[in-house]
Amino acid sequence: MRKPLTDKHGEVRELTDEDFKHMRPMAEVLPVDLQRTIRQRGQRGRQEAPTKVKTTMRLSPDVIDHFKEQGPGWQSRIDQALKEYIREHHHG
Structure with a gap:
């Protein structure tokens, strides 16, 4: 049995490799109109900042x-x- 993705407050836990193995493309699970809305709202320009690790x-x-x-x-x-913290304590 897999762990729920959210806690009682609705916070999403950190996803594991096992979670990613069970994910399906949104085209397989969401209605077309919702897919369009997500794509429109999810549009990003060129990423200016480095990605997080x-x-x-x-x-x-x-x-x-x-x-x-x-x-x-x-x-x-x-x-x-x-x-x-890094800015305040960096001694380089």
Whole structure:
């Protein structure tokens, strides 16, 4: 039995290689009109910033709770906090 993708708060857990093995193309599972909407909203220009690296790390529950309490985007806020730490503590 596979783990649910979301927790009781609707937060999506980190996807595993096993999750990706079970995914199907959206053309197989979504109505055409919804596919069009997703494609329109998902349009991005040329990526200016470097892409992020997928990683797994363990953080204290109080750290996760702090960032999740601020709502969606908690993972990006952790990334931003770490970038600020690097700027403030870089001695190069």
